[in-house]
Amino acid sequence: MQLFYYPNLSLGAFSFNEEESKHCIKVLRNKTGDTLQLIDGKGRLAQAIITKDHPKKCEGEITQVTLFEPNRSYQLALSIAPTKQHERIDWLVEKACEIGIDEINFIACENSERERINIDRLQKICISAIKQSKQYYLPALGELKPLRDHLKTASDWQKYIAWCETNPTEHLAQQLNQSEKKIHLLIGPEGDFSAKEISLSQEAGYHPISLGSNILRTETAAITAVATVAAVLSKSL
């Protein structure tokens, strides 16, 4: 069954915007009377039927809506600086969404390699990744802001920070415990955190972690941390 993203799901009539109409009618060749599934990224899955197969304004009827609970036993947020090559952040976002994440925030650091991020582009990657991996919750993406502001607004989650010279700190897998439900990961930029930033982050409650003895690229460190959380906390499911 084909899955479409439709953020404001409720029973009754719906209509796709021009882009989604084109995708549904011209690309996937759906016709009036065909059935679809819609997700809103907030846990809802809807059954729908096409009532008007217009290639620019496809219309239909939502006949059933089911609300799913999150399928993870924990919440996970990641904060990371954009990489010089945007492809590296693209794939990180795709992979983190597939493995499972609730929030990806972008931070500007002293040694950041890039100062802009295209949130719309990344949101499309997220939507595609959750469809692909059959999830009902769309991760939130946070606009780029300075690390200092980010630390100020940081919540009461369990917080971990990784940077290049973290060894011989304990591995994230050793520091995590099964009772943790809300985890925030802060990953150093390609140029690494400055000593000042590390000190500020630790004052804000971030615990240093290691991700093994190899020097990882920033996006590899992030995906390793996300997969480590999934691996360790999967045990408690």
Place this chain on the structure above:
Amino acid sequence: MQLFYYPNLSLGAFSFNEEESKHCIKVLRNKTGDTLQLIDGKGRLAQAIITKDHPKKCEGEITQVTLFEPNRSYQLALSIAPTKQHERIDWLVEKACEIGIDEINFIACENSERERINIDRLQKICISAIKQSKQYYLPALGELKPLRDHLKTASDWQKYIAWCETNPTEHLAQQLNQSEKKIHLLIGPEGDFSAKEISLSQEAGYHPISLGSNILRTETAAITAVATVAAVLSKSL
């Protein structure tokens, strides 16, 4: 210090091939008298000095060779089918090398999306990844061969297999135990393993694993499995 790959390291004279000479002299602008570090991908790190900064045939002298032990407490092999888009295998190879792996083998399955693989291209990615992550061992890359042949030659390592419909099998993290030293991961192709292939693999000693409740792309499943092994076995370091 700049790191160069030079597979036949020993004390005394060395000369780079045309490609490495160009990279060393024209791109990185090294001159006669400059010092370099060379790695052979088999654990050796050499100190060297340039004696002739020719842009097509750079020559030098190796003054010291140090042999390093592997920095992991386990050996890890991965077998996977090439993906339709070669970029997906490229980044998997890069990330697996960074996190740490000994062997990546390519398999042809009934539902494989691609039947060729460019090992030279992938080896360059491996070399670049181990330089980047400061490792001294280059993973071995196995030419594409049919799954059946692969199963025949499979060794006495601890073997795990993942495919899309593996749930509700236990997560790899739960099945691994700290005493394991040699692990072989077999990951399903984009079109998934056939029922026959799953049955053959299990007969050959591969234990089914889950990698969480989300449906992962083949390369995401592979990197998740590699990171899971690193996370769980890192505890025993």
